[in-house]
Amino acid sequence: MRITFVLPTVAMTGGIKVIVIYAQKLMQNGHIVKLVSPPPSSTPFRAKIRSLLTGRGWPVDAKSHPSQFDGAGLDHTILDRWRAVADDDVPDADVVVATWWETAEWVNALGSTKGAKVYFIQGHEVFPYLPIERSRATYRLPLHKVVVARWLQQLMNLEYQDPIVDLVPNSVDHAQFFASLRDKQAFPTVGFLYSNATTKGLDVLVSALGAVRQKVPHLQLVAFGSEIPPTSLALPEGTEFLYRPPQDEIRNIYARCDVWVTASRSEGFNLPAMEAMACRTPVVSTRTGWPEEAVKSGWNGVLVDVDDVDALARGIEWVLSQTDQAWRTLSSNAFATVAESSWDVSATMFEKALVHAKERAARSEIAGGESLSPDAAGLTGLV
Secondary structure (H helix, E strand, C coil), X not given: CEEEEECCCCCCCHHHHHHHHHHHHHHXXXXXXXXXXXXXXXXXXXXXXXXXXXXXXXXXXXXXXXXXXXXXXXXXXXXXXXXXXXXXXXXCCCEEEECCHXXXXXXXXXXXXXXXXXXXXXXXXXXXXXXXXXXXXXXXXXXXXXXXXXXHHHHHHHCCCCCCEEECCCCXXXXXXXXXXXXXXXXXXXXXXXXXXXXXXXXXXXXXXXXXXXXXXXXXXXXXXXXXXXXHHXXXXXXXXXXXXXXXXXXXXXXXXXXXXXXXXXXXXXXXXXXXXXCCCCEEEECCHHHHHHCCECCXXXXXXXXXXXXXXXXXXXXXXXXXXXXXXXXXXXXXXXXXXXXXXHHHHHHHHHHHHHHHHHCCCCCCCCCCCCCCCCCCCCC
16 A cells, blocks of 8 residues: 555654554555654743743753654655645655644645545644644544544444444554563662653653652652753752653653653653563553553552642552562562563554544545545455
8 A cells, every 4th residue: 555644743642652653563564654744843032031930941952952763764754944834745646644633734725646644643632732623623634544542442432423444553562661570679670651641641640759759768769751841840859860861762761660650631642651560570650551551450550640740649558568479469560461462463453443534535534535545455364
């Protein structure tokens, strides 16, 4: 098949990482894959001054920032400036995939020769900082939906009245994320991902860690992220912070922790939680994304309600207070939770979803797909 992904500005995010993995897998299987995205929009001078005065520092040119595309070996076209992706930017293809609410608008506006139109949904993008009604409207467009989690599949059916949605769960690369059997750390160690996005709940996490510190002597904190923590949303005192660590070092961060914590208010999936479990680390999480489906309190971690600081603190304390033997059982259960996960299996499911979209477009059930290559319907299976 000829497949085009239409992306927003690319960055070092989990969502972009997933797209890169699928694009690589599809290419390995002989499909022609192209990706198109706009460059970062320029930051107005006043916004730069505001960033400096509020303690976030002078913004660095986003074009110089790394992304998951670096060294990925993909056919990725970046437009000349930030603007909507249009027909002239996209080759004729069998399938064209939107990857974010705004790109769904762009893909919907493309001509039908650009391929059967697909909406790859990794989250429910209806946050206050977005034009909510525009974003919500994209889930009603005549695009074939592919989602990463069961809760999104259910949401598309119940809220947007679309029962024909393909579920393709994310996975974990066990060649990259693994760890040997181990005991608890010499000093209790909590790990987490740093993000200043409101949806990630860092304020809740910091409050919970403050409460834990009052009860757990010698608590060690380690975090990593792609943003420098500003003074306005600083990390707890003494946190070891690793800024954009190399990908092959992240597993060592997970493996240094007795518990991995996420306090998100909203998650499409939450790859770090899955990666931490692959590295034999129990997870304490709010009821969002994949952890809501996978974390079983008392078995592989603890699940708590969103914005419940006290419950989050109690969950962290509970994991840290386990005996060595009990903690090893938690650790083994966390590993078992993701042991069968495979990107090859997920990629095969994603490929089948694209074929499903082509078939639906041919029946005029979704938009696009006027020009379909005669051999595109074949499905050979990914390796």
